[in-house]
Amino acid sequence: MRIAVSVWEGRVSPVFDSSRRMLVVDIVDGRAGDRREVELPADSPAERVSHLRGLNVSTLLCGAISRPLAEWLQAAGVEVHPFVAGSVEEVLSGYLSGQLNRADFRMPGCCGRRRRHCGGRGRQGEGR
Protein backbone atom coordinates (compact mmCIF):
# COMPACT_ATOMS: atom_id res chain seq x y z
CA MET A 1 0.00 0.00 0.00
CA ARG A 2 1.26 3.44 -0.86
CA ILE A 3 0.28 6.67 0.85
CA ALA A 4 1.10 10.28 0.10
CA VAL A 5 1.44 13.28 2.39
CA SER A 6 1.51 16.75 0.89
CA VAL A 7 4.47 18.59 2.41
CA TRP A 8 5.69 22.12 2.91
CA GLU A 9 8.57 23.06 5.16
CA GLY A 10 8.47 19.75 6.98
CA ARG A 11 4.77 20.04 7.79
CA VAL A 12 1.60 18.96 6.03
CA SER A 13 1.04 21.53 3.30
CA PRO A 14 -1.81 23.90 4.26
CA VAL A 15 -3.76 23.75 0.97
CA PHE A 16 -3.61 20.65 -1.21
CA ASP A 17 -5.21 22.46 -4.17
CA SER A 18 -2.06 24.57 -4.53
CA SER A 19 0.63 22.46 -2.83
CA ARG A 20 3.73 21.67 -4.83
CA ARG A 21 5.35 18.67 -3.18
CA MET A 22 4.34 15.46 -1.53
CA LEU A 23 6.01 12.61 0.22
CA VAL A 24 5.15 9.18 -1.14
CA VAL A 25 5.61 6.38 1.37
CA ASP A 26 5.21 2.63 0.90
CA ILE A 27 3.56 0.98 3.87
CA VAL A 28 4.68 -2.59 4.44
CA ASP A 29 3.24 -4.58 7.35
CA GLY A 30 1.95 -1.41 8.96
CA ARG A 31 5.33 0.29 8.84
CA ALA A 32 6.75 3.04 6.69
CA GLY A 33 9.11 1.59 4.09
CA ASP A 34 10.55 3.26 0.99
CA ARG A 35 9.84 6.94 0.67
CA ARG A 36 10.50 9.67 -1.85
CA GLU A 37 9.46 13.24 -2.35
CA VAL A 38 7.79 14.08 -5.64
CA GLU A 39 6.64 17.30 -7.25
CA LEU A 40 2.99 17.92 -7.90
CA PRO A 41 1.92 19.33 -11.24
CA ALA A 42 0.86 22.99 -11.17
CA ASP A 43 -2.69 23.93 -10.47
CA SER A 44 -4.74 21.74 -12.84
CA PRO A 45 -6.89 19.43 -10.69
CA ALA A 46 -7.12 16.87 -13.49
CA GLU A 47 -3.36 16.56 -13.53
CA ARG A 48 -3.22 16.25 -9.76
CA VAL A 49 -5.71 13.40 -9.80
CA SER A 50 -4.02 11.49 -12.59
CA HIS A 51 -0.60 12.11 -11.06
CA LEU A 52 -1.68 10.44 -7.82
CA ARG A 53 -3.24 7.58 -9.72
CA GLY A 54 -0.13 7.22 -11.84
CA LEU A 55 1.92 6.84 -8.66
CA ASN A 56 -0.50 4.17 -7.39
CA VAL A 57 -1.23 6.21 -4.29
CA SER A 58 -4.21 4.74 -2.45
CA THR A 59 -4.38 7.15 0.50
CA LEU A 60 -3.68 10.85 0.72
CA LEU A 61 -3.06 12.78 3.92
CA CYS A 62 -3.37 16.48 3.23
CA GLY A 63 -4.30 19.85 4.64
CA ALA A 64 -7.26 21.84 3.41
CA ILE A 65 -8.70 20.59 0.13
CA SER A 66 -11.64 21.88 -1.89
CA ARG A 67 -14.57 19.54 -1.91
CA PRO A 68 -14.73 18.96 -5.70
CA LEU A 69 -11.07 17.94 -5.77
CA ALA A 70 -11.54 15.62 -2.76
CA GLU A 71 -14.56 14.00 -4.41
CA TRP A 72 -12.72 13.65 -7.67
CA LEU A 73 -9.85 11.88 -5.91
CA GLN A 74 -12.24 9.60 -4.09
CA ALA A 75 -13.95 8.76 -7.37
CA ALA A 76 -10.50 7.86 -8.69
CA GLY A 77 -10.04 5.41 -5.82
CA VAL A 78 -7.82 7.55 -3.56
CA GLU A 79 -8.86 7.66 0.08
CA VAL A 80 -8.52 11.24 1.31
CA HIS A 81 -7.78 12.31 4.89
CA PRO A 82 -8.28 16.06 4.64
CA PHE A 83 -7.58 18.99 7.01
CA VAL A 84 -4.63 17.31 8.70
CA ALA A 85 -2.04 19.56 10.34
CA GLY A 86 1.32 18.90 11.95
CA SER A 87 4.85 17.86 11.17
CA VAL A 88 5.06 15.24 8.45
CA GLU A 89 6.83 12.68 10.64
CA GLU A 90 4.34 13.02 13.49
CA VAL A 91 1.38 12.84 11.12
CA LEU A 92 2.85 9.76 9.46
CA SER A 93 3.32 7.93 12.72
CA GLY A 94 -0.09 9.19 13.91
CA TYR A 95 -1.61 7.64 10.80
CA LEU A 96 0.23 4.35 11.23
CA SER A 97 -0.85 4.08 14.86
CA GLY A 98 -4.45 4.97 14.01
CA GLN A 99 -4.38 8.26 15.90
CA LEU A 100 -4.96 10.69 13.07
CA ASN A 101 -8.17 11.84 14.70
CA ARG A 102 -6.29 13.35 17.62
CA ALA A 103 -7.11 17.01 18.15
CA ASP A 104 -3.52 18.14 17.59
CA PHE A 105 -3.57 16.71 14.04
CA ARG A 106 -6.66 18.71 13.13
CA MET A 107 -6.69 22.04 11.40
CA PRO A 108 -8.57 24.69 13.36
CA GLY A 109 -12.29 24.75 12.62
CA CYS A 110 -12.35 21.07 11.63
CA CYS A 111 -13.38 18.39 14.05
CA GLY A 112 -14.79 14.92 14.50
CA ARG A 113 -14.03 11.67 12.75
CA ARG A 114 -15.40 12.73 9.42
CA ARG A 115 -13.75 16.10 9.86
CA ARG A 116 -16.92 17.97 9.22
CA HIS A 117 -17.20 21.51 10.36
CA CYS A 118 -18.77 21.42 13.80
CA GLY A 119 -20.48 24.76 14.06
CA GLY A 120 -19.02 26.72 16.89
CA ARG A 121 -18.47 30.25 15.82
CA GLY A 122 -18.29 31.26 12.25
CA ARG A 123 -20.79 31.92 9.55
CA GLN A 124 -23.51 30.05 11.32
CA GLY A 125 -22.78 31.82 14.60
CA GLU A 126 -25.33 34.31 15.78
CA GLY A 127 -24.22 37.75 16.87
CA ARG A 128 -22.97 37.97 20.33
Add this chain to the structure above:
Amino acid sequence: MPRRTRPPAPVAPNVTGTILESISDGVFTVDHDWRITSFNRAAEDITGIARAEAVGRRCSEVFRASMCETDCALRQTMKSGVPVVNRAAFIITAEGRRVPISVSTALLRNAAGAVIGGVETFRDLSVVEELRKELLARFEMGDMVSRSPLMRRLFDILPQVAVSDSTVLIQGETGVGKELLARALHALSSRREKPFLAVNCAALPDTLLESELFGYRAGAFTGAIRDKPGRFALAEGGTLFLDEIGDISPALQVRLLRVLQERTYEPLGGTESVRADVRIVAATHRDLAARVAEGAFRQDLFYRINVIHLALPPLRQRKEDVPLLIERFIARFNRLQDRRVPGVNPEALALLMSHDFPGNVRELENIIERAFVLCGNDAIEPAHLPPELVARLPQRSRLNRIAAAAQTVEAQAILDALKRHQFNRLAAARDLGIHKSTLFRKINSLGLDLPPQDGRSSKA
Protein backbone atom coordinates in the same frame (compact mmCIF):
# COMPACT_ATOMS: atom_id res chain seq x y z
CA MET B 1 5.38 62.36 4.71
CA PRO B 2 6.53 58.91 5.78
CA ARG B 3 3.83 57.40 7.94
CA ARG B 4 5.98 55.00 9.86
CA THR B 5 7.98 57.74 11.62
CA ARG B 6 4.84 59.17 13.16
CA PRO B 7 3.85 57.49 16.42
CA PRO B 8 0.35 56.04 16.37
CA ALA B 9 -2.40 58.31 17.65
CA PRO B 10 -3.17 57.65 21.30
CA VAL B 11 -6.38 55.65 20.88
CA ALA B 12 -7.54 53.72 23.89
CA PRO B 13 -6.98 49.96 23.29
CA ASN B 14 -10.63 49.15 23.85
CA VAL B 15 -11.62 51.64 21.11
CA THR B 16 -9.21 50.04 18.63
CA GLY B 17 -10.66 46.69 19.57
CA THR B 18 -14.21 47.91 18.98
CA ILE B 19 -13.28 49.31 15.58
CA LEU B 20 -11.60 46.04 14.55
CA GLU B 21 -14.62 44.08 15.70
CA SER B 22 -17.09 46.17 13.76
CA ILE B 23 -15.44 46.30 10.31
CA SER B 24 -16.40 43.80 7.66
CA ASP B 25 -12.84 43.01 6.56
CA GLY B 26 -11.11 40.10 8.22
CA VAL B 27 -8.01 41.14 10.19
CA PHE B 28 -5.43 38.98 11.90
CA THR B 29 -1.95 39.58 13.23
CA VAL B 30 0.99 37.20 13.52
CA ASP B 31 4.21 37.18 15.51
CA HIS B 32 7.64 36.38 14.09
CA ASP B 33 6.91 32.65 14.28
CA TRP B 34 3.82 33.00 12.06
CA ARG B 35 1.54 32.26 15.00
CA ILE B 36 -1.72 34.13 15.12
CA THR B 37 -1.87 36.73 17.90
CA SER B 38 -5.24 38.33 17.16
CA PHE B 39 -8.21 37.44 15.00
CA ASN B 40 -11.18 39.77 14.55
CA ARG B 41 -14.85 38.96 14.23
CA ALA B 42 -15.01 39.31 10.45
CA ALA B 43 -12.04 36.92 10.18
CA GLU B 44 -14.08 34.42 12.20
CA ASP B 45 -17.06 34.92 9.91
CA ILE B 46 -15.14 34.57 6.64
CA THR B 47 -12.98 31.61 7.65
CA GLY B 48 -15.58 29.91 9.85
CA ILE B 49 -12.96 29.46 12.58
CA ALA B 50 -13.46 30.67 16.15
CA ARG B 51 -10.91 33.09 17.58
CA ALA B 52 -10.14 30.76 20.47
CA GLU B 53 -9.16 28.06 17.99
CA ALA B 54 -7.19 30.38 15.75
CA VAL B 55 -5.01 32.28 18.22
CA GLY B 56 -1.68 30.56 18.81
CA ARG B 57 -1.92 28.39 15.66
CA ARG B 58 0.17 28.82 12.53
CA CYS B 59 -1.47 31.33 10.20
CA SER B 60 -1.20 29.01 7.16
CA GLU B 61 -3.19 26.30 8.94
CA VAL B 62 -5.89 28.74 10.00
CA PHE B 63 -6.05 30.91 6.92
CA ARG B 64 -5.48 28.12 4.34
CA ALA B 65 -5.07 30.40 1.35
CA SER B 66 -3.92 29.31 -2.09
CA MET B 67 -0.99 31.73 -1.73
CA CYS B 68 0.31 30.45 1.63
CA GLU B 69 2.81 27.99 0.25
CA THR B 70 4.13 29.66 -2.85
CA ASP B 71 3.40 33.33 -2.69
CA CYS B 72 2.67 34.43 0.87
CA ALA B 73 1.93 38.15 0.90
CA LEU B 74 2.67 38.51 4.60
CA ARG B 75 6.05 36.82 4.22
CA GLN B 76 6.97 39.24 1.44
CA THR B 77 5.96 42.20 3.57
CA MET B 78 7.84 40.92 6.61
CA LYS B 79 10.92 40.51 4.44
CA SER B 80 10.79 43.74 2.49
CA GLY B 81 8.77 45.99 4.75
CA VAL B 82 6.63 46.94 1.76
CA PRO B 83 2.86 46.47 2.14
CA VAL B 84 0.93 44.27 -0.33
CA VAL B 85 -2.43 45.63 -1.43
CA ASN B 86 -5.41 43.66 -2.71
CA ARG B 87 -3.81 40.48 -3.95
CA ALA B 88 -6.33 37.90 -5.15
CA ALA B 89 -6.42 34.36 -3.76
CA PHE B 90 -8.86 31.84 -2.39
CA ILE B 91 -9.13 30.21 1.00
CA ILE B 92 -10.64 26.82 1.81
CA THR B 93 -13.20 26.61 4.57
CA ALA B 94 -13.69 23.61 6.83
CA GLU B 95 -16.56 22.54 4.54
CA GLY B 96 -14.17 22.41 1.58
CA ARG B 97 -15.62 25.52 -0.01
CA ARG B 98 -13.31 27.82 -1.96
CA VAL B 99 -13.88 31.43 -0.93
CA PRO B 100 -12.33 34.05 -3.21
CA ILE B 101 -10.64 36.81 -1.24
CA SER B 102 -8.34 39.77 -1.68
CA VAL B 103 -5.48 40.20 0.75
CA SER B 104 -3.54 43.24 2.00
CA THR B 105 -0.62 43.10 4.40
CA ALA B 106 1.53 45.44 6.47
CA LEU B 107 4.13 45.33 9.22
CA LEU B 108 2.88 45.41 12.79
CA ARG B 109 4.82 47.75 15.06
CA ASN B 110 4.56 48.42 18.75
CA ALA B 111 4.29 51.86 20.34
CA ALA B 112 8.07 52.22 20.18
CA GLY B 113 8.02 51.54 16.42
CA ALA B 114 9.70 48.13 16.62
CA VAL B 115 8.38 45.44 14.29
CA ILE B 116 6.53 42.85 16.35
CA GLY B 117 4.96 40.90 13.53
CA GLY B 118 2.62 41.38 10.59
CA VAL B 119 -0.99 42.25 10.02
CA GLU B 120 -3.14 40.87 7.24
CA THR B 121 -6.54 42.12 6.20
CA PHE B 122 -8.70 40.20 3.80
CA ARG B 123 -12.03 40.73 2.12
CA ASP B 124 -14.59 38.12 1.09
CA LEU B 125 -15.08 38.47 -2.68
CA SER B 126 -17.72 35.72 -3.02
CA VAL B 127 -20.43 38.18 -3.98
CA VAL B 128 -18.23 39.97 -6.49
CA GLU B 129 -17.16 36.64 -7.93
CA GLU B 130 -20.77 35.46 -8.18
CA LEU B 131 -21.71 38.64 -10.01
CA ARG B 132 -18.78 38.28 -12.35
CA LYS B 133 -19.76 34.70 -13.13
CA GLU B 134 -23.36 35.77 -13.61
CA LEU B 135 -22.19 38.32 -16.15
CA LEU B 136 -20.15 35.78 -18.05
CA ALA B 137 -22.58 32.97 -17.20
CA ARG B 138 -20.86 30.44 -19.30
CA PHE B 139 -18.91 27.35 -18.59
CA GLU B 140 -16.54 25.38 -20.71
CA MET B 141 -15.46 21.79 -20.91
CA GLY B 142 -12.81 20.88 -23.42
CA ASP B 143 -13.90 22.51 -26.66
CA MET B 144 -17.50 22.75 -25.57
CA VAL B 145 -19.08 25.90 -24.25
CA SER B 146 -22.55 26.49 -22.92
CA ARG B 147 -24.70 28.57 -20.65
CA SER B 148 -27.58 26.14 -20.56
CA PRO B 149 -28.47 24.45 -17.25
CA LEU B 150 -28.94 21.17 -19.14
CA MET B 151 -25.32 21.23 -20.23
CA ARG B 152 -24.15 22.48 -16.86
CA ARG B 153 -25.48 19.33 -15.22
CA LEU B 154 -23.57 17.28 -17.77
CA PHE B 155 -20.33 19.24 -17.33
CA ASP B 156 -20.57 18.97 -13.55
CA ILE B 157 -20.43 15.19 -13.53
CA LEU B 158 -17.95 14.88 -16.41
CA PRO B 159 -14.71 14.96 -14.34
CA GLN B 160 -15.90 12.12 -12.15
CA VAL B 161 -17.17 10.12 -15.12
CA ALA B 162 -13.81 10.70 -16.83
CA VAL B 163 -11.68 9.20 -14.06
CA SER B 164 -14.01 6.24 -13.49
CA ASP B 165 -12.81 4.28 -16.56
CA SER B 166 -16.33 2.87 -17.05
CA THR B 167 -17.83 2.47 -20.49
CA VAL B 168 -19.86 5.50 -21.46
CA LEU B 169 -22.78 5.80 -23.86
CA ILE B 170 -23.36 9.25 -25.31
CA GLN B 171 -26.76 9.77 -26.85
CA GLY B 172 -27.57 12.79 -28.90
CA GLU B 173 -28.80 13.92 -32.29
CA THR B 174 -26.43 14.37 -35.16
CA GLY B 175 -24.18 17.43 -34.81
CA VAL B 176 -24.62 18.00 -31.06
CA GLY B 177 -20.95 17.34 -30.35
CA LYS B 178 -20.82 13.70 -29.26
CA GLU B 179 -17.23 13.36 -30.38
CA LEU B 180 -16.25 16.60 -28.61
CA LEU B 181 -17.75 15.22 -25.42
CA ALA B 182 -15.86 11.96 -25.88
CA ARG B 183 -12.64 13.91 -26.42
CA ALA B 184 -13.31 15.97 -23.29
CA LEU B 185 -13.80 12.73 -21.33
CA HIS B 186 -10.52 11.40 -22.68
CA ALA B 187 -8.69 14.64 -21.90
CA LEU B 188 -9.91 14.57 -18.30
CA SER B 189 -9.07 10.92 -17.75
CA SER B 190 -5.80 9.33 -16.71
CA ARG B 191 -5.54 7.96 -20.26
CA ARG B 192 -5.07 11.36 -21.81
CA GLU B 193 -1.40 10.81 -22.66
CA LYS B 194 -2.46 7.75 -24.67
CA PRO B 195 -4.27 7.79 -28.02
CA PHE B 196 -7.87 8.80 -28.65
CA LEU B 197 -9.26 7.08 -31.72
CA ALA B 198 -12.66 7.63 -33.28
CA VAL B 199 -14.41 5.11 -35.53
CA ASN B 200 -17.68 5.80 -37.26
CA CYS B 201 -19.37 2.41 -37.24
CA ALA B 202 -21.97 3.48 -39.80
CA ALA B 203 -19.36 4.58 -42.32
CA LEU B 204 -17.90 1.14 -43.08
CA PRO B 205 -19.44 -2.09 -44.30
CA ASP B 206 -19.53 -4.82 -41.72
CA THR B 207 -16.55 -6.92 -42.80
CA LEU B 208 -14.36 -3.90 -43.25
CA LEU B 209 -15.40 -2.55 -39.86
CA GLU B 210 -14.44 -5.82 -38.24
CA SER B 211 -10.91 -5.78 -39.65
CA GLU B 212 -10.71 -2.06 -38.92
CA LEU B 213 -11.54 -2.62 -35.25
CA PHE B 214 -9.70 -5.84 -34.53
CA GLY B 215 -7.01 -5.90 -37.22
CA TYR B 216 -5.90 -8.99 -39.07
CA ARG B 217 -3.01 -11.41 -39.28
CA ALA B 218 -1.00 -12.04 -42.43
CA GLY B 219 -2.75 -14.62 -44.57
CA ALA B 220 -6.18 -14.05 -43.07
CA PHE B 221 -7.50 -13.40 -46.56
CA THR B 222 -6.21 -12.77 -50.06
CA GLY B 223 -4.09 -9.66 -50.04
CA ALA B 224 -3.40 -9.74 -46.32
CA ILE B 225 0.33 -9.98 -46.78
CA ARG B 226 1.28 -8.68 -43.38
CA ASP B 227 -0.27 -8.12 -39.97
CA LYS B 228 -2.39 -5.03 -39.62
CA PRO B 229 -3.21 -3.75 -36.16
CA GLY B 230 -6.83 -2.79 -35.54
CA ARG B 231 -8.16 0.28 -33.79
CA PHE B 232 -8.31 -1.61 -30.50
CA ALA B 233 -4.55 -2.24 -30.73
CA LEU B 234 -3.81 1.31 -31.88
CA ALA B 235 -5.83 2.78 -29.02
CA GLU B 236 -4.07 0.57 -26.44
CA GLY B 237 -4.05 2.31 -23.08
CA GLY B 238 -6.25 5.09 -24.46
CA THR B 239 -9.84 5.66 -25.48
CA LEU B 240 -11.75 4.25 -28.43
CA PHE B 241 -14.75 6.28 -29.54
CA LEU B 242 -17.30 4.17 -31.39
CA ASP B 243 -19.73 6.52 -33.11
CA GLU B 244 -23.09 5.28 -34.40
CA ILE B 245 -22.84 2.09 -32.37
CA GLY B 246 -26.56 1.53 -32.94
CA ASP B 247 -25.87 0.70 -36.57
CA ILE B 248 -23.55 -2.29 -36.22
CA SER B 249 -24.58 -5.75 -37.36
CA PRO B 250 -25.64 -8.52 -34.94
CA ALA B 251 -22.44 -10.48 -35.69
CA LEU B 252 -20.24 -7.55 -34.78
CA GLN B 253 -22.34 -6.90 -31.70
CA VAL B 254 -21.36 -10.35 -30.43
CA ARG B 255 -17.67 -9.69 -30.97
CA LEU B 256 -17.87 -6.31 -29.31
CA LEU B 257 -19.70 -7.80 -26.36
CA ARG B 258 -16.86 -10.24 -25.89
CA VAL B 259 -14.25 -7.48 -25.87
CA LEU B 260 -16.25 -5.56 -23.31
CA GLN B 261 -16.82 -8.58 -21.12
CA GLU B 262 -13.49 -10.28 -21.27
CA ARG B 263 -11.25 -7.48 -22.42
CA THR B 264 -9.77 -9.78 -25.05
CA TYR B 265 -10.29 -10.27 -28.80
CA GLU B 266 -8.83 -12.17 -31.71
CA PRO B 267 -7.64 -10.40 -34.83
CA LEU B 268 -9.05 -11.82 -38.08
CA GLY B 269 -7.16 -14.97 -38.96
CA GLY B 270 -5.42 -14.94 -35.60
CA THR B 271 -5.40 -17.90 -33.26
CA GLU B 272 -4.42 -16.22 -30.03
CA SER B 273 -6.43 -13.78 -28.01
CA VAL B 274 -5.07 -10.31 -27.53
CA ARG B 275 -5.71 -8.33 -24.37
CA ALA B 276 -7.26 -4.91 -24.80
CA ASP B 277 -6.76 -2.11 -22.30
CA VAL B 278 -9.01 0.39 -23.98
CA ARG B 279 -11.76 2.54 -22.59
CA ILE B 280 -14.83 2.48 -24.78
CA VAL B 281 -16.92 5.57 -25.29
CA ALA B 282 -19.84 4.74 -27.57
CA ALA B 283 -22.27 7.16 -29.14
CA THR B 284 -25.48 6.94 -31.08
CA HIS B 285 -28.17 9.24 -32.39
CA ARG B 286 -30.69 6.43 -32.09
CA ASP B 287 -32.81 5.43 -29.14
CA LEU B 288 -30.85 2.29 -28.27
CA ALA B 289 -33.42 1.06 -25.75
CA ALA B 290 -36.00 1.14 -28.54
CA ARG B 291 -33.60 -0.71 -30.84
CA VAL B 292 -33.29 -3.36 -28.12
CA ALA B 293 -37.07 -3.61 -27.89
CA GLU B 294 -37.24 -4.03 -31.69
CA GLY B 295 -34.66 -6.79 -31.47
CA ALA B 296 -32.18 -4.90 -33.64
CA PHE B 297 -29.67 -4.43 -30.83
CA ARG B 298 -28.51 -7.03 -28.32
CA GLN B 299 -29.76 -6.42 -24.83
CA ASP B 300 -26.61 -7.73 -23.15
CA LEU B 301 -24.43 -5.43 -25.25
CA PHE B 302 -26.73 -2.53 -24.49
CA TYR B 303 -26.27 -3.05 -20.76
CA ARG B 304 -22.51 -3.41 -21.19
CA ILE B 305 -22.29 -0.11 -23.02
CA ASN B 306 -24.89 1.76 -21.06
CA VAL B 307 -22.90 1.81 -17.81
CA ILE B 308 -22.88 5.58 -17.78
CA HIS B 309 -25.37 7.33 -19.98
CA LEU B 310 -24.77 10.92 -21.04
CA ALA B 311 -27.52 12.60 -23.04
CA LEU B 312 -26.46 15.63 -25.06
CA PRO B 313 -29.44 17.93 -25.56
CA PRO B 314 -30.15 19.18 -29.09
CA LEU B 315 -29.47 22.83 -29.82
CA ARG B 316 -33.18 23.68 -30.03
CA GLN B 317 -33.47 22.78 -26.33
CA ARG B 318 -30.70 25.17 -25.42
CA LYS B 319 -31.32 28.15 -27.64
CA GLU B 320 -29.53 30.36 -25.11
CA ASP B 321 -26.33 28.84 -26.48
CA VAL B 322 -26.93 30.06 -30.04
CA PRO B 323 -25.49 33.59 -29.51
CA LEU B 324 -22.61 32.15 -27.51
CA LEU B 325 -21.77 29.61 -30.20
CA ILE B 326 -22.10 32.22 -32.95
CA GLU B 327 -19.63 34.40 -31.07
CA ARG B 328 -17.25 31.45 -30.78
CA PHE B 329 -17.47 30.44 -34.43
CA ILE B 330 -17.00 34.01 -35.60
CA ALA B 331 -13.93 34.41 -33.37
CA ARG B 332 -12.54 31.15 -34.71
CA PHE B 333 -13.13 31.89 -38.39
CA ASN B 334 -11.73 35.40 -37.90
CA ARG B 335 -8.60 33.83 -36.50
CA LEU B 336 -8.33 31.08 -39.11
CA GLN B 337 -9.06 33.29 -42.08
CA ASP B 338 -7.42 36.45 -40.76
CA ARG B 339 -10.68 38.40 -41.00
CA ARG B 340 -12.40 41.04 -38.90
CA VAL B 341 -16.09 40.14 -39.05
CA PRO B 342 -17.60 41.99 -36.09
CA GLY B 343 -20.60 39.71 -35.52
CA VAL B 344 -24.16 39.14 -36.72
CA ASN B 345 -26.69 41.93 -37.02
CA PRO B 346 -29.93 41.73 -34.98
CA GLU B 347 -32.12 40.60 -37.89
CA ALA B 348 -29.78 37.76 -38.76
CA LEU B 349 -29.56 36.81 -35.09
CA ALA B 350 -33.35 36.80 -34.82
CA LEU B 351 -33.52 34.48 -37.82
CA LEU B 352 -30.92 32.17 -36.32
CA MET B 353 -32.64 32.20 -32.94
CA SER B 354 -35.93 31.16 -34.50
CA HIS B 355 -34.37 28.32 -36.48
CA ASP B 356 -34.79 24.78 -35.15
CA PHE B 357 -31.35 23.51 -36.15
CA PRO B 358 -32.12 19.92 -37.06
CA GLY B 359 -28.38 19.62 -37.76
CA ASN B 360 -27.60 21.15 -34.36
CA VAL B 361 -24.26 22.84 -33.58
CA ARG B 362 -22.66 21.52 -36.76
CA GLU B 363 -25.41 23.14 -38.83
CA LEU B 364 -24.90 26.45 -37.03
CA GLU B 365 -21.17 26.21 -37.64
CA ASN B 366 -21.74 25.57 -41.35
CA ILE B 367 -24.18 28.48 -41.56
CA ILE B 368 -21.58 30.81 -40.06
CA GLU B 369 -18.84 29.44 -42.31
CA ARG B 370 -21.06 30.00 -45.34
CA ALA B 371 -21.83 33.55 -44.19
CA PHE B 372 -18.10 34.21 -43.89
CA VAL B 373 -17.70 33.50 -47.58
CA LEU B 374 -20.26 36.18 -48.44
CA CYS B 375 -19.99 38.92 -45.86
CA GLY B 376 -16.55 40.43 -46.44
CA ASN B 377 -15.56 42.24 -43.29
CA ASP B 378 -19.09 43.44 -42.46
CA ALA B 379 -21.45 42.06 -39.90
CA ILE B 380 -23.38 38.99 -41.01
CA GLU B 381 -26.83 39.96 -42.35
CA PRO B 382 -29.86 37.92 -43.37
CA ALA B 383 -28.65 38.07 -46.99
CA HIS B 384 -25.60 36.04 -45.98
CA LEU B 385 -27.66 33.25 -44.47
CA PRO B 386 -28.84 30.20 -46.42
CA PRO B 387 -31.99 30.78 -48.52
CA GLU B 388 -34.10 28.34 -46.50
CA LEU B 389 -33.64 30.55 -43.45
CA VAL B 390 -34.04 33.82 -45.29
CA ALA B 391 -37.25 32.70 -47.02
CA ARG B 392 -38.85 33.19 -43.66
CA LEU B 393 -37.88 36.82 -43.47
CA PRO B 394 -40.56 39.38 -44.32
CA GLN B 395 -39.50 40.96 -47.59
CA ARG B 396 -39.92 44.61 -46.77
CA SER B 397 -38.55 44.87 -43.27
CA ARG B 398 -36.02 47.60 -43.41
CA LEU B 399 -37.79 50.02 -41.06
CA ASN B 400 -35.55 49.80 -38.09
CA ARG B 401 -33.65 46.96 -36.59
CA ILE B 402 -35.66 46.13 -33.51
CA ALA B 403 -38.97 46.25 -35.39
CA ALA B 404 -37.48 44.07 -38.09
CA ALA B 405 -36.23 41.59 -35.54
CA ALA B 406 -39.64 41.46 -33.89
CA GLN B 407 -41.30 40.95 -37.26
CA THR B 408 -38.91 38.15 -38.06
CA VAL B 409 -39.75 36.30 -34.87
CA GLU B 410 -43.46 36.90 -35.45
CA ALA B 411 -43.24 35.61 -38.99
CA GLN B 412 -41.36 32.56 -37.78
CA ALA B 413 -43.96 31.78 -35.12
CA ILE B 414 -46.76 32.05 -37.68
CA LEU B 415 -44.97 29.86 -40.21
CA ASP B 416 -44.20 27.25 -37.57
CA ALA B 417 -47.82 27.16 -36.43
CA LEU B 418 -49.04 26.87 -40.00
CA LYS B 419 -46.63 24.03 -40.70
CA ARG B 420 -47.72 22.20 -37.57
CA HIS B 421 -51.32 22.36 -38.81
CA GLN B 422 -50.61 21.52 -42.45
CA PHE B 423 -51.26 25.18 -43.35
CA ASN B 424 -54.77 25.13 -41.95
CA ARG B 425 -55.17 28.84 -41.11
CA LEU B 426 -57.95 28.43 -38.57
CA ALA B 427 -56.11 25.77 -36.56
CA ALA B 428 -52.89 27.77 -36.69
CA ALA B 429 -54.68 30.93 -35.46
CA ARG B 430 -56.19 28.97 -32.58
CA ASP B 431 -52.78 27.56 -31.75
CA LEU B 432 -51.24 31.03 -31.75
CA GLY B 433 -54.04 32.39 -29.61
CA ILE B 434 -55.13 35.01 -32.16
CA HIS B 435 -58.27 35.50 -34.24
CA LYS B 436 -58.17 34.10 -37.76
CA SER B 437 -58.65 37.54 -39.28
CA THR B 438 -55.65 38.82 -37.27
CA LEU B 439 -53.70 35.93 -38.70
CA PHE B 440 -54.71 36.79 -42.27
CA ARG B 441 -53.83 40.42 -41.68
CA LYS B 442 -50.42 39.48 -40.31
CA ILE B 443 -49.74 37.07 -43.19
CA ASN B 444 -50.44 39.91 -45.60
CA SER B 445 -48.59 42.62 -43.73
CA LEU B 446 -45.53 40.47 -43.18
CA GLY B 447 -45.60 39.45 -46.83
CA LEU B 448 -45.42 35.76 -46.01
CA ASP B 449 -45.25 33.48 -48.99
CA LEU B 450 -47.47 30.48 -48.32
CA PRO B 451 -47.93 27.36 -50.43
CA PRO B 452 -51.26 27.04 -52.29
CA GLN B 453 -52.24 24.18 -49.95
CA ASP B 454 -54.51 25.52 -47.21
CA GLY B 455 -55.00 22.45 -45.04
CA ARG B 456 -58.77 22.36 -45.34
CA SER B 457 -59.08 19.84 -48.16
CA SER B 458 -56.31 17.30 -47.77
CA LYS B 459 -56.99 14.67 -50.39
CA ALA B 460 -54.13 12.32 -49.81
